[in-house]
Amino acid sequence: MLTYRSIDGAADTLERMDHTSKVLRLLxxxxxxxxxxxxxxxxxxxxxxxxxxxxxxxQDARLASSIAAARQLVADNPEQVRRxxxxxQLYGRRISELQASVERRRVEGSAIESADGLALTAxxxxxxxxMVAEENRLLDERHARTERDVSRxxxxxxxxxxxxxxILVYVFGRLRRAERAQRNAxxxxxxxxxxxxxxxxVKEAAGLRFERFNRAGEELLxxxxxxxxxxxxxxxxxxxxxxxxxxxxxxxxxxxxVLDIPEEPIETKAGERWLHTKKVPVLDEAGVPRYLLxxxxxxxxxxxxxxxxxxxxxxAEAANQELExxxxxxAHDLRAPLxxxxxxxxxxxxxxxxRLDAGSTDHLKRIRRSARHxxxxxxxLLGLSRVTRGDLTREKVDLxxxxxxxxxxxxxxxxxxxxxxxxxxxxxxxxxxxxxTAALDNLLSNAWKFTxxxxxxxIEVGRLEQEEEKPVFFVRDNGVGFxxxxxxxxxxxxxxxxxxxxxxxxxxxxxxxxRIVRRHGGRIWADSELGRGATFYFTL
Amino acid sequence: MDEKIILLVEDNPxxxxxxxxxxxxxxxxxxxxxVRDGAEALEWLFGTxxxxxxxxxxxxxxxxxxLKLPKVSGLEVLRAVRADARTxxxxxxxxxxxxEDQDVITGYDLGANSYVCKPVDFSAFAEAIRQLGLxxxxxxxxxxxRA
Numbered sequence: 001m002l003t004y005r006s007i008d009g010a011a012d013t014l015e016r017m018d019h020t021s022k023v024l025r026l027l028x029x030x031x032x033x034x035x036x037x038x039x040x041x042x043x044x045x046x047x048x049x050x051x052x053x054x055x056x057x058x059q060d061a062r063l064a065s066s067i068a069a070a071r072q073l074v075a076d077n078p079e080q081v082r083r084x085x086x087x088x089q090l091y092g093r094r095i096s097e098l099q100a101s102v103e104r105r106r107v108e109g110s111a112i113e114s115a116d117g118l119a120l121t122a123x124x125x126x127x128x129x130x131m132v133a134e135e136n137r138l139l140d141e142r143h144a145r146t147e148r149d150v151s152r153x154x155x156x157x158x159x160x161x162x163x164x165x166x167i168l169v170y171v172f173g174r175l176r177r178a179e180r181a182q183r184n185a186x187x188x189x190x191x192x193x194x195x196x197x198x199x200x201x202v203k204e205a206a207g208l209r210f211e212r213f214n215r216a217g218e219e220l221l222x223x224x225x226x227x228x229x230x231x232x233x234x235x236x237x238x239x240x241x242x243x244x245x246x247x248x249x250x251x252x253x254x255x256x257x258v259l260d261i262p263e264e265p266i267e268t269k270a271g272e273r274w275l276h277t278k279k280v281p282v283l284d285e286a287g288v289p290r291y292l293l294x295x296x297x298x299x300x301x302x303x304x305x306x307x308x309x310x311x312x313x314x315x316a317e318a319a320n321q322e323l324e325x326x327x328x329x330x331a332h333d334l335r336a337p338l339x340x341x342x343x344x345x346x347x348x349x350x351x352x353x354x355r356l357d358a359g360s361t362d363h364l365k366r367i368r369r370s371a372r373h374x375x376x377x378x379x380x381l382l383g384l385s386r387v388t389r390g391d392l393t394r395e396k397v398d399l400x401x402x403x404x405x406x407x408x409x410x411x412x413x414x415x416x417x418x419x420x421x422x423x424x425x426x427x428x429x430x431x432x433x434x435x436x437t438a439a440l441d442n443l444l445s446n447a448w449k450f451t452x453x454x455x456x457x458x459i460e461v462g463r464l465e466q467e468e469e470k471p472v473f474f475v476r477d478n479g480v481g482f483x484x485x486x487x488x489x490x491x492x493x494x495x496x497x498x499x500x501x502x503x504x505x506x507x508x509x510x511x512x513x514x515r516i517v518r519r520h521g522g523r524i525w526a527d528s529e530l531g532r533g534a535t536f537y538f539t540l
Numbered sequence: 541m542d543e544k545i546i547l548l549v550e551d552n553p554x555x556x557x558x559x560x561x562x563x564x565x566x567x568x569x570x571x572x573x574x575v576r577d578g579a580e581a582l583e584w585l586f587g588t589x590x591x592x593x594x595x596x597x598x599x600x601x602x603x604x605x606x607l608k609l610p611k612v613s614g615l616e617v618l619r620a621v622r623a624d625a626r627t628x629x630x631x632x633x634x635x636x637x638x639x640e641d642q643d644v645i646t647g648y649d650l651g652a653n654s655y656v657c658k659p660v661d662f663s664a665f666a667e668a669i670r671q672l673g674l675x676x677x678x679x680x681x682x683x684x685x686r687a
Binding site for chain 2: 332336337340343344345346347372374375378
């Protein structure tokens with residue numbers, strides 16, 4: 001008699017708890033589905049990312065069915081039904097507003113989110129919180145009533161029951177608090193598992209049957225969790241695949257260490273997908289494996305992108321090899337006939353020296369000179385193509401030292417010339433030593449060449465005094481200079497601003513320098529006044 | 541004087557004529573055997589194929605080996621020569637068109653003794669041949685032949 005009513009009340013309270021937690025869980029789900037629907041559209045409106053747009057209607061449909069399920073649960077409470085109606089209406093408004101922005105962006109190329117959006121979002125949150133609060137209030141009310149019933153019975157019926165009553169009340173109080181704490185914790189965990197964008201599954205260790213499965217998993221495999229829970233891999237996958245899965249599951253459980261499967265194909269309703277999966281044995285306090293936790297990330301797209309990148313890299317390497325082969329044959333095959341022209345020309349000069357008149361000797365010399373010049377052009381082109389090939393390795397490079405040794409080489413080749421070379425100390429820069437040396441060699445030999453007619457030639461290498469981010473280096477000479485009107489032509493291959501009779505050259509040197517500077521991400525420019533020398537500036 | 545044979549492996553007839561001329565101009569009067577591809581070079585050296593019957597023990601003083609050859613490339617010839625006990629100490633000089641040639645480096649790795657660049661400027665080539673002649677045929681003793 002005592003306990004009848006109170007137990008009745010307790011059962012009622014427990015039922016109510018269950019009901020409340022169901023409603024709250026559904027409300028969570030409704031909100032999660034809405035968020036996905038909204039963010040799929042916002043990704044397009046804000047960032048032009050259309051990849052999730054097709055998902056939006058799917059989420060809309062889920063939203064409607066989740067709300068319908070929630071409405072069934074709260075049907076006995078007109079106030080909650082009213083709140084749910086309001087919530088549904090607000091969700092609808094927000095989504096159609098976002099859809100309008102999507103259309104606008106599609107037509108006009110851009111769209112601004114309306115200011116109402118924020119207000120709507122706030123109202124949605126408020127309406128939801130109101131529903132949650134109401135559910136919790138109902139639960140509390142129900143519980144308070146049970147406790148009252150229990151105490152009332154206590155007064156009416158004293159004999160031998162005080163102790164059990166006290167225990168009952170105590171237990172109930174504890175139960176209620178514990179239940180609430182546990183409910184909150186488990187709701188929190190549930191919503192995390194549900195919202196993690198990777199497939200998560202849990203199998204019990206004995207039969208490897210699915211115990212748990214999340215939304216990302218449903219979407220990936222294209223199955224409902226109800227089709228899957230309580231089943232094992234043999235119910236879901238082809239025999240061979242299921243065997244392979246289970247073998248690895250058992251190994252993982254036995255070894256008690258995490259198994260990492262970097263990539264693995266899997267058949268889904270939408271075709272083959274590639275997964276990166278980790279399988280984690282979950283042990284009990286005694287260290288016995290109880291569950292197998294699986295986490296799978298869909299890497300199909302990333303894998304595709306990596307494959308495309310690899311293909312592009314292979315193609316680039318193939319092109320590079322082709323270029324290498326081409327350069328080789330240019331070097332070898334084009335030189336051979338030139339060598340014959342020059343070589344037999346020399347033979348003729350030597351053997352027929354006495355029999356040729358001055359004019360013919362001169363023609364012969366011109367033939368040989370032309371062949372040699374073409375040889376230089378080929379060398380220049382090879383050099384130019386060489387600087388674009390190979391890896392660029394950045395290291396500390398001492399420009400001062402490079403300029404000095406380059407100058408020394410030039411002096412050695414033409415010891416009769418009087419050239420004053422001034423190189424600033426401590427010109428350090430980050431760059432590829434081989435390429436930077438080639439660039440400086442070119443600039444200095446240009447300076448050397450174009451000061452050839454100066455009795456007092458002066459070449460200066462230094463750094464500009466200024467506060468730019470990158471140091472600006474320069475090579476200055478007091479040679480013939482160039483016409484600034486043609487400065488834009490300086491760095492083109494085969495461009496020459498001086499006649500061949502005046503100064504020798506292939507017209508490739510500065511093109512090579514420019515290519516080197518650009519490969520370093522630097523800049524090169526020059527200024528000059530005709531007859532007053534030239535200065536070349538560069539950064540690396 | 542069959543000990544002083546020079547083996548020239550060269551497929552380009554112009555380069556062959558110019559090399560022979562350069563040798564002659566530099567008073568290198570040794571017998572020069574010319575073969576025109578890598579396969580024939582190996583046959584000649586090892587007394588096989590078209591040259592079966594030639595005494596393989598009679599090695600040339602030096603091999604002038606062009607890198608780019610039909611059939612079997614210069615580097616492959618070099619590799620085969622270095623791999624065979626009979627010829628592994630045979631002096632081999634690479635002839636190449638380009639100083640920058642990656643093959644020159646590979647050639648050294650494979651055990652080439654020297655290389656001569658065949659530049660467009662023929663006088664430079666003639667000078668290189670002259671020095672080569674002095675070096676290999678006058679100053680440098682070949683490795684003692686194994687019994």
